[in-house]
Amino acid sequence: MEKNLTTGSVLRNVLYFSLPYLLSYFLQLLYGMADLFIIGQYEGAASTTAVSVGSQVMHMITVMIVGLAMGTTVSIGRAIGAQDHKKTSAVIGNTVSLFMAVSVALMVVFLALVRPIVAVMSTPEEAVAGTTAYLTICFIGIPCITAYNIISSIFRGMGDSKSPMYFIAVACVANIALDYLFIGAMGLGPAGAALGTTLSQAISVVVSLVVILKRETGIKLHRRDLRPRRGVLQQILKIGLPVAFQDGFIQIAFLVITIIANRRGLSDAAAVGIVEKVISFLFLVPSSMLSTVSALGAQNIGAGKHDRAAQTLRYAILIATGFGFCVSILMQWIAEPVVGLFTTDAIVVVAGGQYIRGYIWDCLFAGIHFSFSGYFCAYGRSEISFLHNICAILLMRIPGVYLMSVLFPDTLLPMGLATVCGSVLSVLICVGAYLYLKRRGCFSGAAVRA
Numbered sequence: 001m002e003k004n005l006t007t008g009s010v011l012r013n014v015l016y017f018s019l020p021y022l023l024s025y026f027l028q029l030l031y032g033m034a035d036l037f038i039i040g041q042y043e044g045a046a047s048t049t050a051v052s053v054g055s056q057v058m059h060m061i062t063v064m065i066v067g068l069a070m071g072t073t074v075s076i077g078r079a080i081g082a083q084d085h086k087k088t089s090a091v092i093g094n095t096v097s098l099f100m101a102v103s104v105a106l107m108v109v110f111l112a113l114v115r116p117i118v119a120v121m122s123t124p125e126e127a128v129a130g131t132t133a134y135l136t137i138c139f140i141g142i143p144c145i146t147a148y149n150i151i152s153s154i155f156r157g158m159g160d161s162k163s164p165m166y167f168i169a170v171a172c173v174a175n176i177a178l179d180y181l182f183i184g185a186m187g188l189g190p191a192g193a194a195l196g197t198t199l200s201q202a203i204s205v206v207v208s209l210v211v212i213l214k215r216e217t218g219i220k221l222h223r224r225d226l227r228p229r230r231g232v233l234q235q236i237l238k239i240g241l242p243v244a245f246q247d248g249f250i251q252i253a254f255l256v257i258t259i260i261a262n263r264r265g266l267s268d269a270a271a272v273g274i275v276e277k278v279i280s281f282l283f284l285v286p287s288s289m290l291s292t293v294s295a296l297g298a299q300n301i302g303a304g305k306h307d308r309a310a311q312t313l314r315y316a317i318l319i320a321t322g323f324g325f326c327v328s329i330l331m332q333w334i335a336e337p338v339v340g341l342f343t344t345d346a347i348v349v350v351a352g353g354q355y356i357r358g359y360i361w362d363c364l365f366a367g368i369h370f371s372f373s374g375y376f377c378a379y380g381r382s383e384i385s386f387l388h389n390i391c392a393i394l395l396m397r398i399p400g401v402y403l404m405s406v407l408f409p410d411t412l413l414p415m416g417l418a419t420v421c422g423s424v425l426s427v428l429i430c431v432g433a434y435l436y437l438k439r440r441g442c443f444s445g446a447a448v449r450a
Contacts, residue, residue: 006081006299006300006302006303006305006308010308010311010312010315011315013296013312014292014296014312014315014316014319017156017159017161017292017295017296018161018288018289018291018292018316018319019288020161020162020164020165021156021161021164021165021288021291021292022284022285022288023165024152024161024164024165024168025284025287025288026281026284027165027168027169027171027172028168028172033277033280033281033342034172034175034176034179035051035055035175035179035193035196035197036048036051036052036055036273036274036277036342037341037342038176038179038180038183038184038193039051039183039189039190039193040342040343040344041184042183042184042187043183043189043190045126045266045267045270045343045345045348046124046126046127046130046266047127047130047189047190048270048273048274048342048343049123049124049126049127049130049131049266049269049270049273050123050127050128050129050130050131050133050134050189050190051130051134051190051193052258052269052270052273052274052276052277053118053121053123053127053131053258053262053269053273054130054131054134054135054138054190054194055134055277056251056254056255056258056273056276057117057121057135057255058135058138058145058197059251059280060247060248060251060252060254060255061106061110061142061145062145062149063247063248063250063251064244064245064247064248064251065099065102065103065145065146065149065150065244066149066153066247067240067243067244067245067246067247067248068099068102068237068240068241068243068244069095069099069149069150069152069153069240070153070239070240070243070244070294070377070382071235071236071237071238071239071240071241071243072091072092072095072150072153072154072157072236072240073153073154073156073157073291073294073295073298074157074239074294074295074298074377074378074380075087075091075157075232075235075236075239075298076088076091076092076154076157076158076298077157077158077159077294077295077296077297077298077299077301077302077378078298078299078301078302079091079302080157080158080159080299080302081298081299081300081301081302081303081305082302082303084302087232088158090229090232091157091232091235091236092154093224093226093227094226094228094229094232094233094236095150095153095154095236096150096226097226097227097228098228098233098236099146099147099150100143102146103142103143103145103146103147104143106142106146107139107140107142107143110135110139110142111136111139111140114132114135114136114139115132117135118131118132118135120259121255121258121259121262122259122262122263123262124262124266124269126266130189130190130191131190133189133190133191133194134190134191134193134194135194136194137191137194137195137198138194138197138198140198141197141198141199141201141202144198144201144202144204144205145201147205148167148168148171148201148204148205148208151164151167151205151208151209151212152164152167152168156291156295157295157298159295159296159299161291161295163208163211164208166207166211167204167207167208167211168204170203170204170207171200171201171203171204171207172200174196174199174200174203174204175196175197175200176196178195178196178199178200179192179193179196181196182195182196183196235380238380238382239377239380239382240382241382242382242383242385242386243373243377243382243385243386245386246373246382246385246386246389246390249389249390249393250389250393252393253393253397253398253422254276256398256401257272257397257398257401257415257419258272258273258276260401260402260405260415261273261405261412261415264405264409267345267347267348267351268351268412270343270345270348271339271348271349271351271352271355271412272352272355272412274339274342274343274348274352275339275352275355275356275359275416277342278338278339278342278356279356279359279360279362279363282327282360282363283363283366285319285320285323285324285363285367286320286323286324286363286366286367286370286371287370289316289317289319289320289367289370289371289374290370290371290373290374291374292312292316292374293312293313293316293371293374293375293378294373294374294375294377294378295378296309296312296378297309297312297313297374297375297377297378297379298378300312301378301379306443309375309378309379309443310375310443312375313371313372313374313375316371316374317367317368317371317372319367320366320367320368320370320371321364321367321368323363323367324361324363324364324365324366324367325364327360327363328360328361328363328364331356331357331360332357332360335352335353335354335356335357336349336350336352336353338356339352339353339356351412352412354411354412354413354416355412355413355415355416356416357413357416358412358413358414358415358416358417358418358419358420359416359417359419359420360416361417361420362419362420362422362423365420365423365424365426365427366423366426368427368430369388369389369423369426369427369429369430372385372427372430372431372433372434373385373388373389373430375434376430376433379442379443381437381442384430384433384437387429387433388425388426388429388430388433389426391425391426391429392422392423392425392426392429393422395422395425396418396421396422396424396425397418397419397421397422400418400419400421400422401415401418401419403418404417404418
């Protein structure tokens with residue numbers, strides 16, 4: 001349902017939009033966390049590692065699709081802010097055509113690369129078969145993953161973050177039930193986890209399509225809107241491609257860290273995999289702020305209300321940093337019990353506790369640069385978001401983690417702290433870019449029209 005977010009209290013709009021998105025992201029993360037939790041109750045470290053490695057690869061693919069769809073969210077938001085309904089329909093139609101082709105191409109390419117991907121990940125020998133089975137099934141489901149995420153991006157661009165929450169809630173319940181069926185009752189291991197994830201995504205897509213057809217959603221699509229239009233596609237890709245590549249490189253950095261951990265042994269590999277899942281959960285608030293600032297900012301920019309877009313950024317930073325500070329302090333006391341929710345292996349629990357005590361501080365600094373990234377994307381300057389993330393990855397995150405792994409082979413704490421340094425660098429670049437562009441008048445109506 002289309003909602004105008006260019007009037008009323010800015011803080012209220014931020015909360016109105018971000019809370020459903022936060023819940024949606026929470027439910028989506030339950031996919032992977034449910035897989036990891038349930039497989040850990042029925043299988044050993046090898047199966048846990050297989051699902052952990054496989055789900056990281058799938059998460060990388062998913063976030064790249066979501067990043068590319070950011071171009072759709074921002075384009076629709078601007079059109080709605082300007083009350084240009086014809087442009088809105090054109091963006092939706094071109095998005096459908098673009099992503100249908102992208103999803104099929106990705107499915108074919110990744111199915112052909114399953115074994116090389118497993119090898120590149122330095123997957124422990126005991127987990128190779130399970131990882132291969134998990135990825136093969138999930139790659140077949142890429143069109144469903146793509147369909148859900150583009151439908152969600154369309155709704156969010158229209159100011160509706162509640163509908164995607166309902167769609168994913170249905171899928172999450174289905175995934176948990178199917179996991180217990182395939183993993184617990186049928187003993188299919190990692191393959192069962194992948195089947196549960198893929199089938200539940202398909203259910204989510206069916207439910208969302210039924211809602212679009214049966215309910216007045218504000219989406220009006222004609223056959224002519226499906227025809228590729230150069231200007232519309234250029235706008236989507238100009239914003240979406242840098243974000244997609246940025247998110248892809250971030251996930252590659254996480255995969256490199258996983259490879260480094262895998263080479264330390266099965267226990268450290270399992271510990272890092274579990275902590276990555278926990279961190280993904282705790283990044284709910286920073287991630288919701290990115291989407292909130294981009295969607296609300298785009299609508300306000302389209303309406304020419306640039307002061308409201310800047311206010312949205314400020315509120316997002318305050319919310320994200322407050323959350324990040326509180327959760328970072330709390331985790332110093334409850335690290336081992338949190339890791340222990342996902343495994344009964346005492347060695348893995350200790351290693352995971354070390355890693356998360358350092359890594360958790362990333363929530364604080366990531367909240368700041370995520371908010372700035374959303375703001376830059378709303379103005380069509382997503383290349384800045386790409387730049388600061390690449391600098392953080394290449395100059396700090398990967399070299400730092402590798403160095404800490406070599407210097408401290410008996411603990412994962414320094415590796416966790418090394419990841420935080422990357423986000424600190426991102427924050428510094430974002431603040432510098434914001435001040436520079438603001439002085440040059442880039443966050444104004446004239447700059448956007450240009």
